[in-house]
Amino acid sequence: MGLGPGDPSLLPPLARDALSRAQAIVGYGTYLDLVPAELLVGKTIVETPMRQERARAEAAVDHARHGTATAVVSSGDAGIYGMAGLILETMERRGCHAQIPWEVIPGIPALAAAAARLGAPLTHDFAVISLSDLLTPEATIRRRLLAAAQADFVTVLYNPCSTRRTTLLPEALRILAAHRPPTTPVGFVRNAYRQGETIWTTTIAKATAHGVDMRTIVLVGSSSSRLVGRHVLTPRGYYPATPSDNNPGTFDKNPVDTGAEAL
Known part of the structure; x- marks a missing residue:
């Protein structure tokens, strides 16, 4: 469960x-x-x-x-x-899947909790990729990142950094940045809905791995994502596209000192 x-x-x-x-x-x-x-x-x-x-x-x-x-x-x-x-x-x-009655009880996933804290970043198509290489080769992770970048998906990154693995998140951001406007918002939510929750945003051009760990969800917008006040919006298309002030916002919720704008 x-x-x-x-x-x-x-x-x-x-x-x-x-x-x-x-x-x-x-x-x-x-x-x-x-x-x-x-x-x-x-x-x-x-x-x-x-x-x-x-x-x-x-x-x-x-x-x-x-x-x-x-x-x-x-x-x-x-x-x-x-x-x-x-x-x-x-x-x-073990050959007992037909003998043991079982069920999966769903819960609110971390990506939904992080998205709620950031605003409305997942209201259009998105991809979810774990950066953990314990069970998935790094080459496979890179291929998936490139596919998501080329397809212009909003991209949610699980397990972005650990004490051992610190280089894959910067590489992921570079891959995504090559297919996004430099003002594309990037949101970070650490310990969503838990004690010590920290939220901050920046742009894809300025994003770094500073302050990020295994308890952080990183959410990179698509080319249409933008900041609306303090929140991230990925429009679904109900209104015609309008010029936006696609700049990082100022949202204070226990920000870390990342050099980014706090959300």
Whole structure:
């Protein structure tokens, strides 16, 4: 199930109900911290570290095969870079996908939370690309970035930087900038709807990786995206195109010192 961005008020009702009925809850520690404490009481809690997703899936399937009502939690939406695919694949490989009743409970994905904080950047076609190279070769990521750039999609970047991986985001911005006006807005949302939330915008010509980490969603506009006051707009086409002041706005929500305009 997806827990949503992290704010308890955004936990989907279906997920809350399933968590209340679950006998075991399985997840990465950071995600388990997003579960309201009262829903953990009396449960078997199975916590695994980062990069132990397969072990987490195996443990969840083991519990389910023994008749335990088991909830596997992800942040955001479980089907978007979450655990849903791995759980199904694990059951398929173990030949029990037809025997264990299961369902995916959707949540508010990080891209939707970030877009809401930025305004209306995703109201036309968009692409979503993870910059994590743990399971996807860098060459594949670059091809996808180039395809999104050439197709003029608004582009949402997950997992933009880690302590080990710091060069792919600047490269992604260069690839996108080669196919965008220099005034194209770029939005950064870190810890959306969580404590320490930080939001800032700049233009594709000025964007850098400073202040960006794995908890940041980076959203690069299309050639038609623009700033409207403090918010990013990608028009759908209901009105004829008009000249815009496609310049970075001034939106103060705990800005980081990036040299960019704070949003």
